[in-house]
Amino acid sequence: MPAARSQELPSWMRSGFTLPNRLYDAGLGWLLGRRFLRLHHTGRRSGRTFQVVLEVVRYDRRSGEATVISGFGRDADWFRNVVAGGPVAVDFGHGPRPAVYRVLDRDEAQRAYASYEGRNVLIGPLVRWTLTKLLGWRYDGSPEARRRMVEELPLVAVRPALPDQTHDFVRVDPFRASDTHKT
Numbered sequence: 001m002p003a004a005r006s007q008e009l010p011s012w013m014r015s016g017f018t019l020p021n022r023l024y025d026a027g028l029g030w031l032l033g034r035r036f037l038r039l040h041h042t043g044r045r046s047g048r049t050f051q052v053v054l055e056v057v058r059y060d061r062r063s064g065e066a067t068v069i070s071g072f073g074r075d076a077d078w079f080r081n082v083v084a085g086g087p088v089a090v091d092f093g094h095g096p097r098p099a100v101y102r103v104l105d106r107d108e109a110q111r112a113y114a115s116y117e118g119r120n121v122l123i124g125p126l127v128r129w130t131l132t133k134l135l136g137w138r139y140d141g142s143p144e145a146r147r148r149m150v151e152e153l154p155l156v157a158v159r160p161a162l163p164d165q166t167h168d169f170v171r172v173d174p175f176r177a178s179d180t181h182k183t
Contacts, residue, residue: 020053030093034059037066039158040096041078042086051091052078057116057155065159066090067104067112071134073153082156090158101158109150110143117141 023029024038038053058067070079082088082101089096104112117124124141131139135152139145 021051024051024053024091024093028093029053029091032093034066034092037068037158038091038093038096039068039078039082039099040089040091041081042088043077044081044084044086047086050078050081054078058112058157060159063159065157066092067155067157069113070154070156079154079156088158090160098161099158100161101156104150104155104157106147106150109155110146112155113146113150114143117146 020029020032020036021038023031029036029038034056036053036055038051040049040051042049054068056066057069059065070076072079074080083103088099088101090099091097117127120127128139128141131149131153135149137148139149
């Protein structure tokens with residue numbers, strides 16, 4: 001079963017997902033620290049710039065790389081725009097910076113999400129309930145469920161680009177050999 005679309009979620013849940021966006025819109029995104037980021041991406045057909053606020057499931061202080069999950073799966077507009085190769089910028093509340101990205105392979109995605117679950121034991125029941133709603137099947141946090149989840153909800157690592165980096169380097173999405181994305 002494919003991941004849920006946002007319009008299929010209860011209205012209260014959709015509203016809750018928009019709260020971090022409102023903080024960024026008000027110039028208060030910095031209050032969220034490294035727990036969330038705002039990803040700026042370019043529409044694959046329109047060429048317009050869009051933003052989405054995503055929860056960070058892993059952050060590497062040395063490289064500045066943040067890993068996020070596509071809660072609406074491979075059909076999420078932001079994910080499709082990113083893998084289509086348009087420019088990407090990342091914002092932790094201090095303004096957007098050009099970024100590079102990569103889609104995590106299955107093993108790295110499972111490790112990253114297992115680590116996230118281990119660091120967030122207190123909210124584990126809420127996370128499992130939310131994933132159950134997004135996935136359309138019962139997510140119980142087991143290794144088998146996690147393996148299935150990362151196949152349906154890809155994890156993407158983004159980090160600020162170095163001055164000499166462009167988004168001309170193409171990699172193959174490890175889950176779809178026919179898809180390419182820039183890193």
